[in-house]
Amino acid sequence: MKKIMSGNEAIARGAYEAGVSVAAAYPGTPSTEILENIAQYPSIRAQWSPNEKVALEVGIGASLAGARVLVAMKHVGLNVAADPWMTIAYTGVNGGLVLVSADDPGMHSSQNEQDNRFYARMAGVPLLEPADSQEAKEFVRLALEISEEYDTPVLLRITTRIAHSKGLVELGERKEHDLRPYIKDPKKYVMIPGNARGRHVAVVERLAKLARLAEEIPINKVEMRGKLGVITSGVCYQYVREVLPEASVFKLGLTYPLPEDAIRAFAERVDELFVIEELEPFLEEQIRAMGIRVKGKELTGVLGELNQKRLAVSLGLEEPPPAVDVPPRPPVLCPGCPHRGVFYVLRRLRLTVLGDIGCYSLGALPPLDAMDTCICMGASIGSALGMEKADSVWAEKSVAVIGDSTFLHSGMTPLLDVVYNGGRTTVLILDNSTTAMTGHQDHPGTGRTLGGEAAPKVDLEKLVRALGVRRIRRVDAYDLDSLRRAVREEIEAPEPSVIIVTRPCALKVPPGRPSVVDEAKCNNCGLCLRLGCPAIQEGAWIDSHLCRGCGLCREVCPREAIGGDADVQS
Amino acid sequence: MSKVKNILLVGVGGQGIILAGKLLAEVLAAGGFDVKLSEVHGMAQRGGSVVTQVRFGPQVYSPLVSPGKVDYLVAFEQIEAWRWLSWLGPGGLLIMDEQIIYPAGRTQVTLPEDLTGRPGTVCLNARRIAEEAGLVKAANMVLLGALAAHLGIELEIWYRVLENSVPLKYLESNRKALEEGFARAKPSAG
Numbered sequence: 090m091k092k093i094m095s096g097n098e099a100i101a102r103g104a105y106e107a108g109v110s111v112a113a114a115y116p117g118t119p120s121t122e123i124l125e126n127i128a129q130y131p132s133i134r135a136q137w138s139p140n141e142k143v144a145l146e147v148g149i150g151a152s153l154a155g156a157r158v159l160v161a162m163k164h165v166g167l168n169v170a171a172d173p174w175m176t177i178a179y180t181g182v183n184g185g186l187v188l189v190s191a192d193d194p195g196m197h198s199s200q201n202e203q204d205n206r207f208y209a210r211m212a213g214v215p216l217l218e219p220a221d222s223q224e225a226k227e228f229v230r231l232a233l234e235i236s237e238e239y240d241t242p243v244l245l246r247i248t249t250r251i252a253h254s255k256g257l258v259e260l261g262e263r264k265e266h267d268l269r270p271y272i273k274d275p276k277k278y279v280m281i282p283g284n285a286r287g288r289h290v291a292v293v294e295r296l297a298k299l300a301r302l303a304e305e306i307p308i309n310k311v312e313m314r315g316k317l318g319v320i321t322s323g324v325c326y327q328y329v330r331e332v333l334p335e336a337s338v339f340k341l342g343l344t345y346p347l348p349e350d351a352i353r354a355f356a357e358r359v360d361e362l363f364v365i366e367e368l369e370p371f372l373e374e375q376i377r378a379m380g381i382r383v384k385g386k387e388l389t390g391v392l393g394e395l396n397q398k399r400l401a402v403s404l405g406l407e408e409p410p411p412a413v414d415v416p417p418r419p420p421v422l423c424p425g426c427p428h429r430g431v432f433y434v435l436r437r438l439r440l441t442v443l444g445d446i447g448c449y450s451l452g453a454l455p456p457l458d459a460m461d462t463c464i465c466m467g468a469s470i471g472s473a474l475g476m477e478k479a480d481s482v483w484a485e486k487s488v489a490v491i492g493d494s495t496f497l498h499s500g501m502t503p504l505l506d507v508v509y510n511g512g513r514t515t516v517l518i519l520d521n522s523t524t525a526m527t528g529h530q531d532h533p534g535t536g537r538t539l540g541g542e543a544a545p546k547v548d549l550e551k552l553v554r555a556l557g558v559r560r561i562r563r564v565d566a567y568d569l570d571s572l573r574r575a576v577r578e579e580i581e582a583p584e585p586s587v588i589i590v591t592r593p594c595a596l597k598v599p600p601g602r603p604s605v606v607d608e609a610k611c612n613n614c615g616l617c618l619r620l621g622c623p624a625i626q627e628g629a630w631i632d633s634h635l636c637r638g639c640g641l642c643r644e645v646c647p648r649e650a651i652g653g654d655a656d657v658q659s
Numbered sequence: 660m661s662k663v664k665n666i667l668l669v670g671v672g673g674q675g676i677i678l679a680g681k682l683l684a685e686v687l688a689a690g691g692f693d694v695k696l697s698e699v700h701g702m703a704q705r706g707g708s709v710v711t712q713v714r715f716g717p718q719v720y721s722p723l724v725s726p727g728k729v730d731y732l733v734a735f736e737q738i739e740a741w742r743w744l745s746w747l748g749p750g751g752l753l754i755m756d757e758q759i760i761y762p763a764g765r766t767q768v769t770l771p772e773d774l775t776g777r778p779g780t781v782c783l784n785a786r787r788i789a790e791e792a793g794l795v796k797a798a799n800m801v802l803l804g805a806l807a808a809h810l811g812i813e814l815e816i817w818y819r820v821l822e823n824s825v826p827l828k829y830l831e832s833n834r835k836a837l838e839e840g841f842a843r844a845k846p847s848a849g
Contacts, residue, residue, distance in 0.1 A: 093684050093694060197699060221695075221722075254722035255684055255696040327720040398725040410726035415742040415770075418671065420707035421763040623706050627766035634795075 094258040096251040099222040101126030103229030108266025111151035113144035116527040117163030118198035119252035120191035140498040141166035152186040155269035161189040178212035179288035181240035185233030195394030204368040209244040209345045213292040216345035218323040222256040250324045300346040308342025318359030331397040424624040425637030427566035427592030432459035441487035445469040448526045467499030474512045484513035494524035508557035515579045521594040560586035601638025610650035617642040663716035665724040670735025675799035680711035687715040690812040697722040756785040794832035804840020
């Protein structure tokens with residue numbers, strides 16, 4: 090039976106069919122739907138972990154206990170999980186362990202476009218790159234088999250176009266996988282220096298064996314056609330087939346370690362050789378190091394996402410498409426978003442705002458223009474402390490802003506640092522009770538698990554108090570006056586403070602009655618437009634289909650020209 | 660390869676484009692084609708431009724459509740129709756909801772010309788038609804219905820896919836919206 094599946098759905102299906110029994114992740118575009126889909130299979134115990142490092146460590150434990158395991162994350166998530174990643178490369182596994190890294194060339198929804206294939210090479214771990222949904226499913230099984238046979242974690246690297254493209258996938262049955270017995274083996278699992286030295290030897294020997302596997306594995310496949318040869322992997326294979334239908338192609342599914350003999354043999358059968366890959370010259374540099382002449386990045390460059398048009402243009406086969414003069418439509422905070430009022434207030438107070446990762450990163454865009462930095466998960470709090478350390482004046486001129494899910498991911502340790510090292514930083518935790526940007530996933534503060542079961546709900550206030558913060562207040566995100574007062578008082582306070590700004594994500598609650606502009610009173614001053622609400626249009630006019638009745642515009646209108654009975658639910 | 664047909668569904672986050680793309684891909688697969696679809700998730704969905712790309716034929720390689728190669732451009736509002744218009748290939752068909760959704764903070768956008776009068780365009784007030792069919796949110800089905808009339812896949816297949824994808828209480832209104840779109844799929848003269 091065939092079914093239309095995204096790459097992420099197919100990976101979930103692959104985990105199910107291959108007998109995976111434990112899966113863990115932290116949500117992150119473009120990887121999120123992998124675990125959401127795995128959660129549909131009752132035979133897999135799937136969970137959201139507070140962050141990617143913990144997810145991988147849960148995976149390590151499950152593998153030690155003999156289960157087949159899948160751990161998923163977006164590319165930058167592997168930076169968080171890099172610490173355990175680099176060392177499980179040494180320890181190896183018991184039950185098969187596959188880590189799915191979803192890279193985001195073109196940065197559709199990310200802060201950088203790092204190429205995580207290097208994490209396989211850096212760790213000395215095999216790397217698989219599927220080219221469509223069908224392969225995404227099959228490669229999960231293959232990765233687990235390689236993992237168990239070669240005693241290694243395996244990196245399954247996809248990109249946004251694999252994760253979020255759909256294609257037909259042939260479904261198979263689940264093959265149950267019995268737990269392998271756990272055998273105590275400190276030389277393999279206790280990575281104190283004396284043991285780790287021995288395991289590094291094992292990594293090197295394993296790579297040599299994997300290189301032999303790469304020579305014969307069927308997913309490294311030569312398709313001979315014309316005298317132009319292309320070496321490629323992942324979704325780029327599809328673009329190559331569109332643009333160069335007559336070219337001979339060496340399609341690599343196992344891209345680390347590389348099959349050197351097979352690549353040499355292929356190079357000898359063609360007159361000219363291209364390496365077509367997105368982002369970094371990962372394949373190209375290794376192939377050049379074999380002494381083989383290729384063309385690669387001088388054609389495609391290292392920036393952004395490829396597609397068949399870009400490839401055709403870079404090969405000089407087509408002209409670039411004409412530029413289109415249509416106003417851009419950047420993403421915006423939704424109507425009724427509880428983050429909007431916070432950034433409106435911070436902007437009016439002219440504060441420097443150290444930001445973080447989430448929907449609220451959109452507070453950086455006009456007209457709110459209220460965020461100064463956005464680096465990585467949890468960076469807001471540590472960098473606010475750092476500014477203050479450079480010049481104490483920043484304690485009263487800056488705040489850190491972080492969401493609830495991000496705070497639980499990696500905001501606790503920097504807040505501990507603020508307390509420990511005598512900072513005065515003011516932190517706003519924007520608590521909308523969900524992981525909103527990635528599509529409303531649960532976390533330890535929501536009281537629900539990935540499977541929808543009730544879970545203990547962390548009490549942010551008590552948590553923050555336990556870290557040593559004494560000044561803690563809770564403010565309603567829709568109450569601009571209280572918000573303004575709270576921020577003013579806390580930045581002046583001579584000690585660290587946390588303001589928990591509370592309101593559920595507007596998409597998670599039913600809308601209130603829409604607000605209406607009284608045209609007789611409105612003098613078109615434009616203050617309400619500074620909220621950047623998509624429901625308010627110049628004029629001023631409120632689109633009743635979009636408005637969710639949050640009432641912020643009524644609060645900022647100096648002439649009381651906005652009304653209606655837009656009851657704000659509490 | 661020239662037998663591969665290309666469809667773009669374009670609009671603004673929140674208009675039901677992801678669901679429309681999912682239905683369309685399932686219909687095409689049920690119609691016996693190889694299908695690939697590519698869509699946008701995450702940050703871009705927050706009120707930003709959204710595009711779902713669908714390709715079908717005997718064998719499809721890339722999940723992405725190339726500019727100038729689009730056979731059916733289905734625009735859920737006018738500004739996005741303009742943004743993608745140059746992607747239409749020779750003989751390509753524009754199916755468009757006549758509403759305009761302005762980018763946040765703007766109330767006026769000067770478009771090169773009024774696309775509602777563009778010859779050979781299927782221009783609909785999908786929101787109103789959907790409202791009359793009983794569900795304002797089914798505007799996406801109205802547009803899909805208009806597209807369905809040009810794809811030549813039996814309506815029975817559409818109904819079957821709809822039954823598997825839409826909650827029962829919305830099924831009738833979605834089906835009605837699809838039929839209303841189907842009935843209004845004739846391009847303007849030109």
